[in-house]
Amino acid sequence: MPQLDPDQINVILATDCGSTTTKAILIEKIDGEYRQTYRGEAPTTVEEPAADVTVGVTNAVAEIGELAGRKLLDENGQIIRPANGNVGCDIYISTSSAGGGLQMLVAGVVREMTAASAKRAALGAGAIVMDTLAANDKRKPFEQIQRIRELRPDMILLAGGTDGGTRKHIVQLAELIAPAKPQPRFGEKYRMPVIYAGNTEAWELVQETFDDDVELSQTENVRPTLDVENLGPARDKIHDLFLEHVMAHAPGYDKLISWTDAPIMPTPGAVGNILREIAERENINAVGVDIGGATTDVFSVFEGTFNRTVSANLGMSYSISNVCAEATMENILRWVHLEMNERELRNRVKNKMIRPTTIPQTLEALVFEQAVAREALRLAYLQHKEFATTLKGVQQQRTVGDLFVQDSSGASIVNNMTLDLLVASGGVLSHAPRMEQTAAMLIDAFEPEGFTTLAKDSIFMMPHLGVLAQVHSQAALEVFERDCLIYLGTCVAVAGRPKAEKPAFKYKITGDVQAEGTVMAGQLQHFPLTANQKATVRIEPVRGLDCGNGRGRPIEKQVRGGTVGLILDGRGRPLHVGGETGASSAEVRSWVESLQLFESTASGMEKG
8 A cells, every 4th residue: 555645644534444433524624623523324235235335325415415415426436536626535534343343263272371461451452252262271182182073163273372382282273173174254265364472482383283164373472471462463463354355355355455445453452452542642550441242342451461352242232131130130230220120121121132232221221221331331340450451470489280271360451540531432432412421421330539530422433543543643633632622621529438527538629620628538529521621639538538649648630621621539449339338329329319310311201
């Protein structure tokens, strides 16, 4: 692809081809600044009768052209470039998760070590990991071979052994995969891509194990030594093969690839990309979440380390029954401040599964849906914390034997006290009737500590900006900051368990908003603070509670306002709600009232 000069890019067209909808946005340089100006969408057309993804792309682009008064398509339906006056655009870029996205099988010698590293590489590239094979995963060889035959992944990532280490185990793993003759998801003539990212000295033996039924390629070892993880080359290789193989075989993608000015990225990979860019540029720790109908993706960047997890069974429509089973109805109902009939709720859950596009029509339905969302998000974040760890068995002084012990999980690198930015996206969060509801769901599910900025993705343009960051990072960051993020405000919370009916902390707010007082244990206080206002908050926690500067020590920071403002949280961490010893439903009701969660919503909806 030709090298693009960022200074010559004034009009950018970007699409995200989702499994159901293709979303297009237009970004223009206005008065020296990049702004997102128009958006359009159309149904994705990967399946029959069109069976050509570019039809949906052309429809979405045509809608933007009409809205913008800009001719983007020529008579043959091709995107016009470069821009000239109000005709054409300078670059066209795209992401895609259509056709089920990128599905991978991952294999490594030791489940807790090389297999975990390989899984992190695959997830970081935006893949759905269908299964993880390992020499110690408790399945017999015939069961593993049967599993490989059942699955039809887009590609396989094989890792194992440190460079220069033993070759026997990785070759045994290759000998397990080769005779299983894994079949790819698309195309009979298509050979299954297998990426080898293990011990470099075993490469020749691995090559001898596989025949021409697979397309074998090598990249750098994901775990060259026990204490080093090297995921970048494997992630890049996955992206390359995703384009060459998976995309090339999906209907119409060969045409789409020829249209774009930068490689097409899997949608989750692009979302992770923009979060990484922003964390690096601002030097902050960030967490992003995207909750969908079937899955929930969590992305994090802590101290420069990026992680992504997909909770494939936690979602708000297709997977809602699973959320109820995993979280239990008792845990969901602890967030509900209204009287509800449990049998009626179970019917509501089943209705949501069979009619996934329905949205709540009553206040009860909305309250219940947001309670389910809290539990789905909490469970997804819990899974993410367990996955995003320091390298197993490396940080502490341990014997080699300890490395193979089941509980040899490294410490999670996710630290809520050092979390600076929490970004929400996905229907239940982005489209909540009131922004206060989005903020409350984030605070209750993620339990941020200390000072944390809360934001949401306005129209889900993070995928578009992630692929734009590869071409023009300045434009991507400007649009991310000005048009993509809607800042909700700041949450200030103490870690530790405050004593009931006693103070949790004193506060003093100075600047555009002024106030001082005490937040009691179990209390929430809300202060309006707009995005344009500035304020400094001083917190003096009681002994035993920490707000980021040590137990009982005062801390002062400047905070960011937004559509919700400033929330002071005296409930302590971890949050203890429901059950015999947790917060009662009366306390939950007081939180709802403090944040005015359903004030205007109640009047606009039926009660019942």
